[in-house]
Amino acid sequence: MSKDFPNLLSSEIYNNFISFAKNEGFTQTSLNSLPFAELESIKQKCSHTSDVVFGSKVACSLGCSPFASFSYFFPVDNNIEPNLFGSVYLDSNIFKSMQNANGAHFLQLAFIKNSSDIDTSKLLAKRSLSGLCRGYMAKTRASETSVKLHTDLLNVLFSPLHLSALLTEALKSENLSVDDMFLCIASPTSDFLEKAKTIFSPFIQANEELRKEEQKAKYANCLRENDCTSCDDKIVCDEIRKVL
Amino acid sequence: MNNRVFAFLGKGGTGKTALSTLFGIYLINNGKRPLFIDADPAGGIQKTLGLENVPSIASARQELIALAKKASRINENNASDFKMTKEDLDYIIMNTVIDQKDFGFIAIGQNMEPGCFCSINNLLKSTLHAILPLYDVIIIDAEAGLEQVYRQVVEEIHVALMVSDVSKRGIDTCVSLKHAIEKIEGMKTCSYGAVINKTKNVPELHTDFLHSEGINVLGTVDLNAELADFDMRGESLLNIKKDNAIFREIESFAKKILN
Numbered sequence: 001m002s003k004d005f006p007n008l009l010s011s012e013i014y015n016n017f018i019s020f021a022k023n024e025g026f027t028q029t030s031l032n033s034l035p036f037a038e039l040e041s042i043k044q045k046c047s048h049t050s051d052v053v054f055g056s057k058v059a060c061s062l063g064c065s066p067f068a069s070f071s072y073f074f075p076v077d078n079n080i081e082p083n084l085f086g087s088v089y090l091d092s093n094i095f096k097s098m099q100n101a102n103g104a105h106f107l108q109l110a111f112i113k114n115s116s117d118i119d120t121s122k123l124l125a126k127r128s129l130s131g132l133c134r135g136y137m138a139k140t141r142a143s144e145t146s147v148k149l150h151t152d153l154l155n156v157l158f159s160p161l162h163l164s165a166l167l168t169e170a171l172k173s174e175n176l177s178v179d180d181m182f183l184c185i186a187s188p189t190s191d192f193l194e195k196a197k198t199i200f201s202p203f204i205q206a207n208e209e210l211r212k213e214e215q216k217a218k219y220a221n222c223l224r225e226n227d228c229t230s231c232d233d234k235i236v237c238d239e240i241r242k243v244l
Numbered sequence: 245m246n247n248r249v250f251a252f253l254g255k256g257g258t259g260k261t262a263l264s265t266l267f268g269i270y271l272i273n274n275g276k277r278p279l280f281i282d283a284d285p286a287g288g289i290q291k292t293l294g295l296e297n298v299p300s301i302a303s304a305r306q307e308l309i310a311l312a313k314k315a316s317r318i319n320e321n322n323a324s325d326f327k328m329t330k331e332d333l334d335y336i337i338m339n340t341v342i343d344q345k346d347f348g349f350i351a352i353g354q355n356m357e358p359g360c361f362c363s364i365n366n367l368l369k370s371t372l373h374a375i376l377p378l379y380d381v382i383i384i385d386a387e388a389g390l391e392q393v394y395r396q397v398v399e400e401i402h403v404a405l406m407v408s409d410v411s412k413r414g415i416d417t418c419v420s421l422k423h424a425i426e427k428i429e430g431m432k433t434c435s436y437g438a439v440i441n442k443t444k445n446v447p448e449l450h451t452d453f454l455h456s457e458g459i460n461v462l463g464t465v466d467l468n469a470e471l472a473d474f475d476m477r478g479e480s481l482l483n484i485k486k487d488n489a490i491f492r493e494i495e496s497f498a499k500k501i502l503n
Contacts, residue, residue: 228362237363239312243328 284387294480300353463497
């Protein structure tokens with residue numbers, strides 16, 4: 001799957017998406033937005049975002065939700081192979097994932113600026129930042145604080161400010177400066193989502209087909225030689241397949 | 245897969261874990277970002293890297309099975325009380341990847357739950373496979389045997405590095421392991437090499453025998469007082485000084501397999 005995947009996401013799809021997002025008037029927030037009261041000055045700072053987005057030193061990630069640790073990195077420069085991390089989960093359900101507990105949609109784009117050219121290993125190092133929560137979840141899930149944080153975020157709302165706070169924590173843990181990343185967050189209308197769905201549809205369709213093929217073809221560990229009908233463990237596998 | 249995969253194999257007690265860790269540290273010192281795969285059920289590399297209580301692929305498998313069983317349980321209303329989500333799967337799987345600034349780490353662990361669970365195995369395999377290309381080099385401490393690693397993570401070994409001491413038993417094990425790898429269906433291995441540990445000199449008898457079996461002796465690593473001290477205290481080998489003589493020995497064989 002990983003070998004085939006980069007071809008599925010053309011720069012055309014990516015460029016369409018970015019210009020579309022810009023035209024839709026995303027609220028742009030940088031990490032410098034903290035403390036929260038300084039939102040206006042941050043907006044000014046973020047007005048430079050578009051100037052630095054295009055170039056090999058910048059990568060962009062689309063996050064499905066703060067609680068999906070998988071994100072997909074779009075390399076801004078076509079010479080960089082896309083980071084396939086989490087590609088298995090990026091499908092049509094992405095649009096469902098972008099709803100918070102109150103049903104409001106949100107979309108997050110993180111632009112990562114680097115002092116040198118971004119390659120896949122650097123993308124990997126920063127994936128927890130633009131995916132927002134992988135490092136955060138892995139390190140704190142079991143603590144009382146994190147449970148509270150989860151509850152707050154899930155049950156109250158996802159706001160740019162919450163996300164900024166999480167990102168700041170992630171940046172601190174990686175010893176990165178807040179200037180290394182810009183975060184764009186939108187509360188898109190349903191009209192926006194419909195349009196975005198259209199733009200992403202070739203990508204989504206190809207990804208789903210790939211997944212189906214993979215499910216069929218790769219049963220290397222199956223002790224029943226692909227015949228699951230009489231398997232004692234079928235009920236467990238079916239649950240996993242249901243989610244996927 | 246563009247990154248290079250090095251598997252360290254050999255008889256127990258010959259120093260595979262220490263050498264694979266030091267090889268990785270040498271790469272880190274030279275600007276590479278390796279992924280360590282610890283195939284020792286007892287957790288060898290995680291200790292030499294100073295990691296504690298890390299989840300393994302086996303434990304993730306166990307957790308996924310438990311979660312799926314919970315979700316499949318039907319209550320009296322013919323409905324399930326618990327719904328498994330993508331985020332649940334996501335968290336469990338990615339929790340097995342320890343992603344540090346300079347390196348990554350995955351422990352294979354030991355499967356405790358009998359049964360097929362092919363969808364879970366494939367989920368784990370495909371997800372982990374997706375992250376492999378993101379590291380410069382993959383280093384496997386193959387205590388548990390390559391077949392297990394093959395079934396769960398990698399499908400190709402660029403260099404199988406046999407680690408042995410000067411004992412005949414150690415040397416014979418290198419050859420036996422090579423034959424065993426060759427029998428694993430679908431496993432691609434590009435080349436074989438041997439590193440003779442805990443000595444400065446390799447008897448010609450051994451060199452000739454290994455060579456006749458298609459295994460080149462790439463170098464030796466002598467007994468090292470600082471390494472012994474670190475081992476004795478259980479300290480992470482990441483703290484061994486870069487100018488320690490052992491890194492020059494590592495470099496001498498590393499250059500042969502990295503080029």
